[in-house]
Amino acid sequence: MDGNGRWAAARGLPRVEGHRRGVERSKEVIEVAAELGIKALTIYTFSMENWQRPSSEVTTLMKLLELYLKKEIDGLMRNGIVFKTIGDIRRLPGHIQNIIREAEERTSSNKGMTLVTALSYSGRSEILRAVKKVLYAGVKPEELTEEVFNSYLDTAGIPAPDLIIRTSGEMRISNFLLWQAAYSEFYFTETLWPDFTKDEFLLAIQDYQRRERRFGAIPVRSDAP
Numbered sequence: 050m051d052g053n054g055r056w057a058a059a060r061g062l063p064r065v066e067g068h069r070r071g072v073e074r075s076k077e078v079i080e081v082a083a084e085l086g087i088k089a090l091t092i093y094t095f096s097m098e099n100w101q102r103p104s105s106e107v108t109t110l111m112k113l114l115e116l117y118l119k120k121e122i123d124g125l126m127r128n129g130i131v132f133k134t135i136g137d138i139r140r141l142p143g144h145i146q147n148i149i150r151e152a153e154e155r156t157s158s159n160k161g162m163t164l165v166t167a168l169s170y171s172g173r174s175e176i177l178r179a180v181k182k183v184l185y186a187g188v189k190p191e192e193l194t195e196e197v198f199n200s201y202l203d204t205a206g207i208p209a210p211d212l213i214i215r216t217s218g219e220m221r222i223s224n225f226l227l228w229q230a231a232y233s234e235f236y237f238t239e240t241l242w243p244d245f246t247k248d249e250f251l252l253a254i255q256d257y258q259r260r261e262r263r264f265g266a267i268p269v270r271s272d273a274p
Contacts, residue, residue: 052217052241
């Protein structure tokens with residue numbers, strides 16, 4: 050969800066206003082995804098690298114996160130959405146960690162879409178943490194398969210992403226779901242995240258639906274016996 054700061058700067062507004070608008074846009078996309086019957090939606094909310102931003106901006110982002118979680122938990126329950134987080138949340142303020150755990154527990158029995166929030170997240174860090182878990186668990190080399198390794202990732206039990214959307218004209222993966230994105234489709238748009246409307250989201254979905262996913266295999270002809 051990239052471009053909040055640039056959106057605000059282009060309008061002569063403080064960066065925090067861009068982040069506020071970005072939160073509102075996230076709510077809209079989450080609702081649309083749930084209505085479409087998407088099984089899992091992962092939003093890259095705060096990367097490990099974002100800790101390097103000015104402390105005032107980090108503090109603002111943490112406050113917005115806290116407000117969102119407190120305000121939206123009832124809505125997640127009404128819509129049957131399961132809330133999960135991935136990333137090194139131990140770096141987050143203690144009270145936010147408590148709010149996250151409460152949200153995960155309250156929504157754990159829901160049957161709808163899984164909303165995954167990547168917080169203090171880095172794909173490389175996730176893989177390293179998974180490797181350490183494998184070593185601590187005493188898994189033998191001959192026992193280590195892709196399926197076993199998947200079970201030690203933050204995303205264990207969550208399907209790999211079919212589509213990854215990147216806004217604001219940036220054309221890079223930015224340390225996001227490095228293992229899981231092996232066969233993901235990508236959609237890049239110049240639109241800044243605060244302007245990424247429901248219609249923009251539907252355009253991305255429609256573009257994905259026109260693609261042929263082969264996963265390295267030869268496509269099967271429709272007239273094949």
